[in-house]
Structure formats: C-alpha cells, structure tokens
Amino acid sequence: MASDTGRVLDTLMLPFDEGLLEWPTDGALFLRASHGVALHRRPGLVCEQGFRPDADTLEAAGFAVTGHDPARRYAIVLVLPPRQRDEARALFANAIARTAPGGRVIACVANNAGARSAESDLAAVAGPVSHLGKHKCRVFWTAPLDGPADAALAQAWAELDAPRTIEDGRFVSRPGVFAWARIDAASRLLAAHLPVGLAGDAADLGAGFGYLSAELLERCPGIGTLDVIEAEARALELARLNLERYATRAELRFHWLDATRGLPGRYDVIVSNPPFHAQGRADRPDLGRRFIEVAAESLQPRGRLWLVANRHLPYESALASGFAQVRTVAQEGGFKVIEGVRA
Template sequence: MLDSRLPLALNGGGLVWPDEGPIAVFAPSPDADLDGIPKERAKIVHDFYPAHAAWSGRGFDVAVVSEDSYAAAVVCLPRAKTEARAMIAEACALSKGVVVIDGQKTDGIEGILKAMKARVSVHGPVTKAHGKLFWIDAPAADCFADWAAGPQLGEGGFWTAPGVFSADGVDLASALLADALPGKLGKQVCDLGAGWGFLSAHILMREGVEAVHLVEANHMALECARRNVSDPRAEFHWADGTDWAPAFKLDTIVMNPPFHVGRAAEPQIGQAFVASAARLLAPHGHLWMVANRHLPYEAELKTRFMQVDEVGSDARFKLFHASRPLRKRRGQS
C-alpha cells in the first residue's frame, strides 16, 4: 500500500518533494493515508464517483480531470495495463518535478518498473506489503507520450477508453440482455451502471421510451456514453448506482451490475444494485438484469421483489426479470 511505502521513500529513501507547489495524486484508494504529502498541497485526481466523494468528504481538493501542471505527481497504479500507462504519461506530461509510481505486484508494478527503466533513470524502488514504489526526476513532457491513451472508436462503432468496463468491445452478458429486452419498457427507463452506453442504445430502440437515464460512477465511461448515445432522450448522471436518488420513480431498470472493484469478486456490490433498483422503481416497475451464473443474486431479488423469474441463460450468464418491488418498512435497509 502507498501508506506503507511512501513514508519509507521520504524518510531516508531519497525522495524529496519540491519546496512549493501542488502535488497531484492520481487515483488513490479512498481509504489511503497520504502520510508525507501536505494536505494543503495534495490535489487528488479521481474520476470514480465513490472515491471522488470519499476524498472530498475528507477535506481534500479533488478534481475529476487533471489541471495544466503540478510541482510533482504520484500515480497509484490501476489494474488495467493500458490505463496505467496512460496515467503515467499524463503525470509525466504535467509534472514539473518528480513523478512517483506506486502499485501492487498483482496490478503489474513489476512490468511497469521494467518498462520505465528501459527509458529513464529510476530511483528506488521501495519494496513492502506486496508492492513497490519508485520515482523518476522531472521527465521530459513527451518521454512517455506513446503511452497516452483516451477514448477510441472500437468494435461496432462504439467509443470506449482504457480502464472502462468492456473497453475492448461489447460485453457478452450485456449483449445477451439486450437481445432479451421486451418491445416495451415504459416511459422512464434507467440503465443502472451504464458503462459506455451499450444497453442504453438498445433501450432507446424500444417503443414508448421518453427518457433513458444513464447512471454511471466512472466519469470516463460516461464521457464515452455521451459519444455513443446522442439521442436527446438520454440523460447522463455521474453517480453511484447504489445511492442515486432522483426525484421520481422509474418504470423500468435495465442493468448488468458490477461485481468487483479489485480482482476478487464482491457479490455484495451487485446485491446493493438490486436493492437500489427496488428503491428506484415505481410500484408497477420492472427490473431486467443479467449476472454471471456463479453470483448469488436470487435471494436478494426475492427479498426485494414480489415476482422474480429467470428468463434465459447460457453457460456463463443468467437473465432475470423482477417486478413489483417490495417496500421496506421504516428502519429496514
């Protein structure tokens, strides 16, 4: 963890911050301790809504996108290799001083270290807690320019971006769900956890839809969705799908909910999406959902909806249609 490695680098390891100026910290985990970075100088760059909100709640200066320049930068390595390289390229282009890279072995820090050593002089590394931290002196702005990456037009004419779910093409589960949607979905429809907008594009093909609400926590994914779903009936919401709270009830929710943040499956995330769907739907509302076959969602669906049916499946995925959400009594979650 950054918490354990950064203090070692600063206290006798040779890492020194510039005397003044902002220090960008790209994509730190919400519970990280930035010990060693003065709070008044730290500029958090995070486009994942829950993490952004968590850092704001802790009193830090947080931005969705980076500013023009920083005195120094810290990159907390994400899991996706292309996204990690793009983040490093951005940090190097914007930092006037040292650039620090920190990450776990499971997130590819060894490969990044090797690749950067082939181009520039590297200081460190500090090795602890199954990860490494190293840094480079003020790099030339373009020394990693070939690692830069942003939204790109891909399979089927859809825009995606590094680090976005299903960045390499249409997700098979979402495709299965899109094919199963009925001809009518109601007037107010929500794509909960919309990603780059594949399901929303299909929702808008259904009869009678007056608005589709794309709710997505990943800001870059939502920016891709804006390119992919140009229909004026589309409304975009950068928000956490588990606590989004519009002023109206919905006729239908369509979703392929996330089930992990790191590498390990976390089915409680999908269960929270089911609970959120029940909360957001009108009494006559319908939920159409796809999930990996091994994930335990049936019990949560039956707790939250009066009617639950498995309406299709293949070797990997299950399709559910749930209706008539059950209202929890006051005091129940």
Template sequence: MSMERISHAVATGGLSLPEGKIALFGALAADGLGDLDPKSVDVIQTLHPEFTVWEKRACARTAPDGPYVAAIVTLPRARALSQDMIARAIKAVPDGLIIVNGDKNHGIEPILKALKPRVQLLGHVSKAHGKCLWFQSSDALADWALPEMSKNAEGDFTAPGVFSADAADPASRLLAEALPTTLKGRFADLGAGWGWLSREILKRPGVTQLHLVEAELSALNCARANVADDRASFHWHDALTWKPPVTLDGIVMNPPFHTGRKGEPSLGQNFITTAARLLEPHGQLWMVANRHLPYEATLEEKFRDVSEIAGTSKFKVLHAARPSRPKR
C-alpha cells in the same frame, strides 16, 4: 497501505518530496494522505465515490491543473490505463519528480520492467506486497499517452481502462436480446458504462426517459458520444446513492461484481437493493449476471415476482417485478 509505501520510501529509501503542490493520480480514499499536507495536494480522481470522499479532505479534481512539483501515481488494474496515467502525470509535471506506487496484483512489476530501459530510476522500495519507484520527469514516455477516447472495432467510443472497451460484452448482448420490445415509461441503466446497453434500451420506442448512471467519468463521457437520443440523460454518480427526479417504471443493468481484482457479490446485491428502492410499485427490473453469482435470494427479498428469462452456461438474465416495500 499505498501511502505507507510512500512514507517508507521517504524514511528508508532516499525519496525526498519537494516543497510545493503535488498531484495524486488515482489515489484511493481508504489509503489516506499519509504524511502529506492536504493543502499541498491535488487529488486527480474520476471515480465518483472516491471523488466525493476526497473533496471533503483535500482539493479533488477530475483533471490536473498543473504544473506541479511532483506527481504520485497509484496504479489501477489495467496496464494501458496505468501507462496512460503515468504519461499524464509527466505532462502535468514537466520538470519534477514522478513517483509510481502500486500493488503486485495491480501490475507494478511489469511497469517497473517497462520503465527500466526508458528512464533512469532514482530509487525504489518494496513494502506491503507492492513497490514504490521514482524518476525525473522526461518526454521518454510520450508514446504511453492515449487519447481520452477512441473508436473500437465496432465503431463505438471507449476509453482506457473502461469495462469491455474492445466491444460490447456477451452478458450485455444476452440481456439486450431478452428485453421486451414493449418497454415503456421512465427507465434507468445503473452502471451504464460507455453506453452500449443504453442504446439498446432506447431502441424501444415506448421508453420515454432513460437515465444513464455511471460512476467512472471517462466511461460516461464515452456514453455521451455513443448515445445520441433526446430521451437520454447522463449522471456522473455512484449508482448506489443516485436518486432520480421521480421514481422509475423500469431499470436495466449489468452490475459490476469486482472491486479491484477481488470478486464481491455483495456489490451486485446492493445494486438490486438500490433498484427496488428507485422503482414505482409496479416497476420492473431486468438484469444479467454471471451464472454462479448468488443474486436470487436478494431479488426474492426485494421483489414479489422473480424469474430467470434467458441464460447460457455462463450467464443468466433475471427479471423481477413489483418491489416489496418495508412494513411501517
């Protein structure tokens, strides 16, 4: 739907796309390219599942390689990340058109309000529960740019838009407290984020290897800065399709359950299925989840032993052991 908004702006709103290379910041594969020529675009994407789809359709990059004649910014959920993305687009297009495209539930209205007193809008259109607006690149928004990573109040490196950037989230803290001190062997943290939970896992001396698997490159780069341990290895990958070099003795995870603003319990259920596949027959899983999420049935289907080992009114820590193998 996002690229339909661009096409609508070209057809009815006076938007004219220049000839030359255009950067697409945060474009989603499901939206496609609309009327754009794949040879004339660079897709700037740091989320691994999106990147892998885009690299089959067009030129996918994790950072811009400008200058470009124009940029199209697809707004993410986080306001600070949206502003930073617009600032990075301006840097990549020093003398061209900046097009901002976003859904209402991704904050396009506040961004429009913030832009109006600072840049001269050349036009905007509304379509499909969102807006598309455009203006000429200028340095008026230089203060929107954020460092790639910075230290939070607890001294850990985080990046704009990453989960729980201000501090370790309470669910991860609960999980870390519940982990046995006797963990040993080869482990993975699926959806490792910026590395706080991984660091807690590595406090167990019996852990010989820890694979940090994270789909968002900016979060993984923070994890590299936060986790200084020779036992750690870092993987920019979708946790659901990642394959370890050998099967694992244990997995610890605080899986996501949102895509955009919509809660999807199936995402966490898929993490459980993946964990069972990656573990040795004797392997164990420790995970934390919001109390209301329906994960027990999937755990009982994929593991022989399942129990809740800690919890609060908001969260539950679940332990599962001995993954079930499909009968041949």
C-alpha cells in the same frame, strides 16, 4: 491487518518516510488517488480521481478532488497505475506532462498486480528509476525530470487513452473501461431479451460506455427519458458520445455517481449489468445486491428491473425481498437474465 489500499499507500510514501525524497512545500499531485491514513501526513496534496466512490471518500476526508488547473505543474506527481496496461501507460505519460522541471513521478503497485512491469514501463518513458519494496508492494520513482526521456514514446502512450471506435464504428471506447474492446457476453445476452414493450422513464445502472442504454433505446420506442448512471467518469464521457444519436429520440440525463448510495429519480424501467469486482479482482456480490436494493427502492409500483449476472452470484434473496415477482428469463454461457417486478 492493513487493507490492500493501505499497504499500497504506505509503500507509496516510503521514500519520503525514509528521507530519500523531500515532500514539496507547495504540495503534490496524486493521480488516480485513493484515500488512506498515509495521505494525512502530507500537506498540500491535490487529488484527481474519476471513480466516484473513491472521489467521494477523498472529499469526505477533506481532500479537494475536482476543479484543478490541468496546466499546473508539480514537483511531485504520485500515481497508482491501474491494471490495464495501455491505460497505465497513458497515465504515466500524463504524470510526466504534469511534472515541473526538476520534479519526479512516484508510483506504487502491489507485487501481484504487475509491479515489475509497471516499473519497467515508467523507466522506458522517463529514464532510470529507483525502487523500494515493502508490504508486498513496490514503490518506484524517477530521477529529476525535464520532460520524458523518450518524447516520441510519451506522445504515443498519451494517445493510448484516446477514444477509438469498436463494433464496426457503432461505439467509441478506450482502454480500462469495462469490456472496453468488445460488447461483453452478459450485456449482449440481456439486450437480446429486452421486451419491446418497455416504456416510460428508464435508468441504466452502471452504464459503462453506454451499450445497454443504446440497445434499450433501439429496441423500446416507448422509453421517453433515460438516466445514464455510471461511477467511472471516463466511461460516462464515452456514453455521452455513444448516445448523441438518440438525443432527439428521448430525453437523456447523465449522472456521475455511486449508484449504491441511491438513484436520482423514480423509474418505470431499470436495466443493469451490475459490477461484481469493484476496483480489484475479488468477487464483490455485495455490490450487485446493493444495485438490486436501490433499483427496488427507485422503481415505480409495477416497475420492472431487467438484470444480467453470472449464474453463481447469490442475488436471489435481494431479489425476493425487493420484488413481488421474479423470474429467470434466460440462462446461457454462465449468465442469467432476470426480470423483477415491483409490488
């Protein structure tokens, strides 16, 4: 049975497969690209993807993912809109801006992920669209474009992705980043229990826009270096902005990488609120378990992991195998804060 991504990509290519649209000879741009077999039938594809695991997969398959000219315009711009609507609208505005005169934007969304709403949004900013349905997905595409149908709306939507302040100005964030408009309760609970005596070389695993990194530096004066590790480039950019004020307080290093593949250093302290959903909505406890495993591999002897997780997630076996001491520090609001001490 085809994967969800495979079904979306097969449907995305349906207008070309059925001869309704012609694939351009000089290539096409794919925003928020994901890898699948369907891509290999289309030469000259230029991919952009800010989520490091997907970018790594595309690069391993032979697609160039970084270093493209943002001023280049394309006859075809493909889009996989994200679930968050403001982020998706900003992506549509960007797609139209990257389209050459007479070019088209083509997008695809699974039916249960808001396909009709996404189609309506593209039509609102680009004008009439055509669509096809297959594999429980919907592909929809514009008529030949010469800019947006509604220039004011396109400008307003483009600005939806701009960083903006939250938490009374303490942080900047943007739509689509995890818990983008607030500090999520799990991270806040972990921060409240960080002991002031944590010291040495530290890492924030899955740092998001930098909240836990900031709290660690605020609460623990003994932290001398901090590796800020995040797979989503849009979030890491925010973390850089949010942690600028601590640049003289500790040595900060920012890493755009997939933490499940290993960490760049050895640490005395690791803090983490691990993801448990990847890019979809289904629970992925394997991600959290892998975060725990790489933390154990990367901590110095007697190094300490401070972790928060949903209470129902089964992390106990990974903690028991990786750490000599494990204790539950707090349980509140459906979350648990755990400390693990390396042997």
